[in-house]
Amino acid sequence: MDNPPQGINKVCTCIGTIDTDSNLKKHDLEAEKRLKKVEKDYLHASQKYTEARLQSRNLNREKWCAISHRRAAETLMNCCNNLVESIQETLDKLPTEKTKEVIDHVTNTMIMINNFLFNGLDYDQSVNDLLKEARKKRVCRGKDLSNVAPVCNPTSHDSLRKSVEQELVVLKKLFKEVQKDIEEKLHIEQCAINVYECTERKVKHLEVKKEQLSGQRDILRLNISRC
Numbered sequence: 001m002d003n004p005p006q007g008i009n010k011v012c013t014c015i016g017t018i019d020t021d022s023n024l025k026k027h028d029l030e031a032e033k034r035l036k037k038v039e040k041d042y043l044h045a046s047q048k049y050t051e052a053r054l055q056s057r058n059l060n061r062e063k064w065c066a067i068s069h070r071r072a073a074e075t076l077m078n079c080c081n082n083l084v085e086s087i088q089e090t091l092d093k094l095p096t097e098k099t100k101e102v103i104d105h106v107t108n109t110m111i112m113i114n115n116f117l118f119n120g121l122d123y124d125q126s127v128n129d130l131l132k133e134a135r136k137k138r139v140c141r142g143k144d145l146s147n148v149a150p151v152c153n154p155t156s157h158d159s160l161r162k163s164v165e166q167e168l169v170v171l172k173k174l175f176k177e178v179q180k181d182i183e184e185k186l187h188i189e190q191c192a193i194n195v196y197e198c199t200e201r202k203v204k205h206l207e208v209k210k211e212q213l214s215g216q217r218d219i220l221r222l223n224i225s226r227c
Contacts, residue, residue, distance in 0.1 A: 035221065059199055
């Protein structure tokens, strides 16, 4: 069989070289395009990850703040309940027990109020208003109490009884308000926990996506460098 003319071989070789170069350039362009898209996606995922992580930390602080407030409100509620019982016992003793015993009992109650009620914790405004009112009633009771010791007459006992009864009314109101405050804080706490857990899941998802995109980017860069 006759061999093809030499010029035809050269033309075929040139065409083959052109096709190969064209395919390589096309492949390079596609690789560069994919790399740019992956880098863009990676940057976007990184930004979202940073935002989600910051949001997660803020929500975590809010969650523990809500838990702390709820626990403080529960402590106050228990204290109010104990104070109501203590003052009621004191009130019941006034007509029959010795004045000194009554004074000691009420003084102990006043110490409890100082230690637990007026400690600057963050409560709703209605609770704070009742705390202030309870403080005023405590001052009035203290004045009536100071009149009982030296005088020890029915009039001073009646005055002390009246001030204790008034304080008891305020503390019972305070008890109810603190119960409402606890319910609100429990709701806030649960909402904060739910949002925090949702954000944490989002962060973990973005972490995985970020790692995947980072791996894709590294592979594409390596392939391009070999071309």
